[in-house]
Amino acid sequence: xxxxxxxxxxxxEDLAGALTNYGHFTSLQVRGGAVQGLDLHLRRLQQxxxxxxxxxxxxxxxxxxxxxxxxxEEMRDAALRVTVFSRAFDFRQPLRxxxxxxxxxxAPPVTMPATARRVRSMVYQRELPHLKHVGTFALFxxxxxxxxxxxxxxxxxxxxxxxxxxxxWNIAFLxxxxxxxxxxxxxxxxxxxxxxxxxxxAQQQVRPVALAxxxxxxxxxxxxxxGVWPIEAIDGVAFTRSEMFCQWxxxxxxxxxxSLWGPSVAQVSAxxxxxxxHRLGMAAGRRYNRRLTAPSWxxxx
Numbered sequence: 249x250x251x252x253x254x255x256x257x258x259x260x261e262d263l264a265g266a267l268t269n270y271g272h273f274t275s276l277q278v279r280g281g282a283v284q285g286l287d288l289h290l291r292r293l294q295q296x297x298x299x300x301x302x303x304x305x306x307x308x309x310x311x312x313x314x315x316x317x318x319x320x321e322e323m324r325d326a327a328l329r330v331t332v333f334s335r336a337f338d339f340r341q342p343l344r345x346x347x348x349x350x351x352x353x354x355a356p357p358v359t360m361p362a363t364a365r366r367v368r369s370m371v372y373q374r375e376l377p378h379l380k381h382v383g384t385f386a387l388f389x390x391x392x393x394x395x396x397x398x399x400x401x402x403x404x405x406x407x408x409x410x411x412x413x414x415x416x417w418n419i420a421f422l423x424x425x426x427x428x429x430x431x432x433x434x435x436x437x438x439x440x441x442x443x444x445x446x447x448x449x450a451q452q453q454v455r456p457v458a459l460a461x462x463x464x465x466x467x468x469x470x471x472x473x474x475g476v477w478p479i480e481a482i483d484g485v486a487f488t489r490s491e492m493f494c495q496w497x498x499x500x501x502x503x504x505x506x507s508l509w510g511p512s513v514a515q516v517s518a519x520x521x522x523x524x525x526h527r528l529g530m531a532a533g534r535r536y537n538r539r540l541t542a543p544s545w546x547x548x549x
Contacts (some may be wrong), residue, residue, distance in 0.1 A: 249355040264370065265335030266351060271382045272296035273331040276438070276473050277357060281324045284473075286311075287328070288438040297332050298377050301348055305332060310350055329353040331382065358473075361400075364480035364490055365470065367414065369459055373406055377413075377433045391415040401470075403482055404444040406432050409519040411457040414470055419479065422467035424494045427452035439471040446501030467493035476531045 251258035262302060274289045283289070289305040297305040314328060329423065331353070336346040370390050394402040394415075402415045413419065413434035420443070421428040427447055429440070431454050467489035468479035476497045478490035487493075 252352045255313045271333030278326045285438045325357045327355045327358045360475035361477045364478040365400040366481045367401045367403045369403045372404045387415045417470040417472040421465040429454045430457040442501045522539040
């Protein structure tokens with residue numbers, strides 16, 4: 249892994265500022281110099297910066313630093329983690345305005361699990377679940393406990409028994425021919441939103457999903473920036489159609505040849521309607537549509 253801070257190779261002094269452990273990030277996969285859902289990742293970074301630092305993050309500058317890091321490492325396939333923090337942040341004066349710093353980590357590409365996963369439910373909810381903040385200790389500890397007990401990963405459930413999300417992934421269920429997305433508070437992933445844009449609105453719904461009703465579903469899938477993979481079982485409940493559901497999901501969001509940038513205006517509008525993000529409207533859809541014909545950054549030509 250190689251680290252760049254504000255467009256330059258990161259120094260020890262740069263990294264020391266990250267030890268405060270206050271910030272947020274996004275993780276994404278680069279293939280052939282392009283990224284699926286780039287606008288979603290950039291918007292996540294902007295929203296997190298506004299929430300945690302009260303300042304505006306210039307998406308174009310962040311994008312340029314991401315491109316620079318990939319060029320410097322001569323990588324067209326890679327995993328990127330972009331972290332926003334501030335070397336000037338002082339927890340003793342948390343309201344003092346500070347400039348933010350952007351740390352870009354470049355590593356070899358990550359692939360999705362090769363086989364279906366067996367997961368264990370655990371009562372847990374992340375702090376500020378709508379933000380992808382750097383407080384990841386509890387996520388990894390919950391996963392560790394699940395693996396110790398013979399499972400592959402952990403699925404989080406609220407105190408009221410509602411399914412929310414996995415340790416580092418979102419989940420969807422199959423009921424008949426309907427895709428069901430849990431409504432409980434969770435980090436709304438970029439790949440989750442791409443899949444919601446790929447499925448027809450009539451094929452899916454967002455609603456509370458109780459752990460006690462899992463036997464009503466025939467399939468389950470997990471998704472994050474690495475892709476989509478099937479869930480074989482949750483606790484003692486097995487799903488017989490997860491492999492088929494996974495194939496359907498992968499086909500639902502398949503970018504046009506030569507483009508990895510995002511769904512059409514109509515798809516994005518349907519997505520925002522489904523998830524209640526009406527305020528983003530058609531303008532966001534048009535930005536996605538431009539990405540299909542004019543990708544905003546690539547390595548080389």
